[in-house]
Amino acid sequence: MPHGNSIPILQGAAKVFTLADLQECGAWKRAFQDKCKDHRYYEIVEETLRCGFEHYYLLIEDDSGNVRAIQPVFFVRQNLVEGVRGKVRSIVDGIRKIFPRFLTTRVLMVGCAASTGDLDASEEKGEAWVANALWASLRTYARQNKASLIVLKDFPAKYRPALETFHLNGYARIASMPMTRLALHYEDWDEYFRTLSKATRKDLRRKFRKAARAPMIEMEVVSEIAPFIDEMYPLYLAVHERSPLKFETLTKDYFRAAARQMPERARFFIWRQSGKIVAFSFCLVCGETIYDECIGL
The missing domain is CATH 3.40.630.30 (Gcn5-related N-acetyltransferase (GNAT))
Known part of the structure; x- marks a missing residue:
């Protein structure tokens, strides 16, 4: 398996690979095997999305040469006025006709381009080790690739203890769009319906009656x-x-x-x-x- 750029860290090294490099790598086939989105999902995202993402994979080894994780990362040129509307956006769009990269920046993102982020660690105690290795290598990797910002994209709150090393070393934690959960411990629809508020039940009945006429x-x-x-x-x-x-x-x-x-x-x-x-x-x-x-x- 060909080796790409290697970034030394205290506990070992982070080596940069492309997806093609990893096709014969057994560690990649086992990556994220305990997650809903295993290595196959990351392959799908890289191979089918056309959003200008540059995908790479950090193979993290300990000082004995054992592969501890393979962490997907990607570069993207982020629009700094995404979501801005009105006159300001019109002015920016006009300037971009001459300077296409105006108010954009190259960002190194850790995680998945089309989902929440996960750490490739098979057990909880390994997550902190992987997070520390990432913290030790990401700044060097970003600098090598002229990225001005590092983002750990949409990592769920369950990773906060493992990722605390980032928070303690200059990274800001910013709230993202929250995920919602519904525990389906009901025997049937009627039991679930009874748990809803009176106003919600009334609204749903009205919608059901309307749907029944269509x-x-x-x-x-x-x-x-x-x-x-x-x-x-x-x-x-x-x-x-x-x-x-x-x-x-x-x-x-x-x-x-x-x-x-x-x-x-x-x-x-x-x-x-x-x-x-x-x-x-x-x-x-x-x-x-x-x-x-x-x-x-």
Whole structure:
């Protein structure tokens, strides 16, 4: 396996690889094996997204040469006025016709370009070691690649103890969009419905009555999406384009690859009305948990 740039750290070294370099690497096949999004998901993201991301992988070894983790990273040129509207945005857009990189910066991001971040550590006590190794190597790697900002992208709060070394050494913790959870410990819909507030139940009954007057809506759950992707993808784009804040744009190939390469986890909930697809939800099923990744309406 060819070696790329190597960054010495106190406990070992962080070596930079491309995805092609890792194809025969056993440690990569085991990466994130205890997570819902294992190494296959990172391959899908790199191979199917067309967002200008530059993907690399830090293979972290200890001082005995043992591979302790393989951590995906990527570079992106971040728009510093993303989400800004009105006159200010019009002025910036005008300047960018002459200077395309005006108010943008090159950023080194740790994690996944199309999901929350995870540390590649098979056990909780190993997370702190991996985090310390990342802290020791990222600044050098960013400087080598002329990145002016380092971001650990969308790491859940459960990683805060392991990532405390960043917080104690000059990194700021910034709240991201929160994930929501719903424990499904109900026997059926009626039991769940009774737990809702009176106002919510009233609102849902009103919506159900309205839906009952329209053509019937039918739901289907599939794991193979290729036959439906041309009809579904515009629904995803409709939701995506309504958002004032955008980062990645998923592609048709992304959905097809998820179904093909992660068939035991990928599930597509499809709703039809009069035979036409009117909505869908892409989910990953892992153990007893369903992760809702995106929707189309």
